[in-house]
Amino acid sequence: MSSQEVLGQAARLASSGLLLQVLFRLITFVLNAFILRFLSKEIVGVVNVRVPLGVFWSLFLGWIWLQLLEVPDPDVVPHYGAGVVLFGLSAVVELLGEPLWVLAQAHMFVRLKVTAESLSVIFRSILIALLVLWLPHLGLYIFSLAQLFYTSVLVLCYVFYFTKLLSSPEPIKQQTLPISSITDLLPSVTGSKAFVNWKEAKLTWSFFKQSFLKQILTEGERYVMTFFNILNFGDQGVYDIVNNLGSLVARLIFQPIEESFYLFFAKVLEREKDATLQKQEDVAVAATVLESLLKLALLTGLTITIFGFAYSQLALDIYGGAMLSLGSGPVLLRSYCVYVLLLAINGVTECFVFAAMSKEEVDRYNFTMLALSFSFLVLSYLLTHWCGSVGFILANCFNMGIRITQSLCFIHRYYQGSPHRPLAGLRLSPVLLGVFALAGGITGISEVFLCCEQGWPARLAHVAVGALCLGVTLGTVFLTETKLIHFLRTQLGVSRLADKMT
Secondary structure, three states: OOHHHHHHHHHHHHHHHHHHHHHHHHHHHHHHHHHHOOOOHHHHHHHHHHHHHHHHOHHHHHHHHHHOOOOOOOOOOOOHHHHHHHHHHHHHHHHHOHHHHHHHHHOOOHHHHHHHHHHHHHHHHHHHHHHHHHOHHHOHHHHHHHHHHHHHHHHHHHHHHHHHHHOOOOHHHHHOOOOOOHHHHOOOOOOOOOOOOHHHHHHHHHHHHHHHHHHHHHHHHHHHHHHHOOOOHHHHHHHHHHHHHHOHHHHHHHHHHHHHHHHHHHHHOOOOOOHHHOOHHHHHHHHHHHHHHHHHHHHHHHHHHHHHHHHHHHHHHHHHOHHHHOOOHHHHHHHHHHHHHHHHHHHHHHHHHHHHOOHHHHHHHHHHHHHHHHHHHHHHHHHHHHHOOHHHHHHHHHHHHHHHHHHHHHHHHHOOOOOOOHHHHHOOOHHHHHHHHHHHHHHHHHHHHHOOOOOHHHHHHHHHHHHHHHHHHHHHHHHHOHHHHHHHHHHHHHHHHHHHHO
């Protein structure tokens, strides 16, 4: 398969995943906004921050959550103990489907993954909404049962799909899979083999260490919240809602692109080889794609940052009412908009780096992640004491900045001996930068005079100002970033053609 064919396949996977994500996330967004109107921020804080931690440690540290850590007031958050147990059970159920998830990921079943996860989230949100309306006195039972229902639906989606696929009469589909039946994934012991395959055990241990470090880097602030009690349950709830809302764009746009184009880079580039020693056509295509993705990530992140500052309070007021729009919510979301910019750039750079790194370079990177994990936890604790919950976002920005710097250095070294300069995607024209600055100033002034205590006519006027500024900004992008526009048009065309052919 040529690099252009791989690129077309990656673009098709990214676009289909993006469309499905947007469709399903819009539904869950509306449902979550409805649910928040009937909940206190204390119970949201317990559900979204404290209880999921009990999932990961349910077999070892579940009793600590019930005996040693602070237990919320049962009058405010009832059924806390049962919630921890049910969340732990849901973790076990989800692990049952993990082999099928890995199989789907390895064979690029992107639509299966997006559909299964999105349907599970939708059903969970619907169940929560119904229980909150009809049986609000159940407290944490609502979220615990919904989480168990979510994992059950998720696992059943994978089981149903692979059962149907493996029983299909088409031999081609079956030959591409390493199993002939789902029972092949179950543990088995034969007399001719050792009870433990030590080679696979070492590989599993390596993956566990990397996953543990990534868990600290992505969820570390929740551990700090839990073990050090630096935020009350109400502040934890507001932080988690803002965190989920702020990361919505990252999950909708950046995640499908990162996953699809990681597969593209991994197939086009050869590990353990310098760029000058590989097929130059493939290296050139990879450089062009990387430059375009960096430009796309930068423009998307800048747009979110500039307009997010002026519309954070309005968005939170519409999404969760006064519980979110008053207090620390708007400051948190504005800070998260800056973090989204760093997330966008880091996602693109790391998807290339992980596809091109040699084994030794990956090991060195894991060591760096260990140091980052420790510094991130310490910095989270210190910054939160200094400036409240926004300190977690600042610590995340610092962590992401270090990772971006490391990835940029690798990309620079990788292409140093070639004529390609993909990092040029991080440069914008002065005209476009000026338009971004002007849009930020105009929308900021509009927020001061029109939002958010002036009534709905003023709010609509504020939205109209933002829409006008956004239109001018996008128009400037079309005029100044012609190379990126050409890339998007051609690859979306490839994607549509591939969809028609399949």
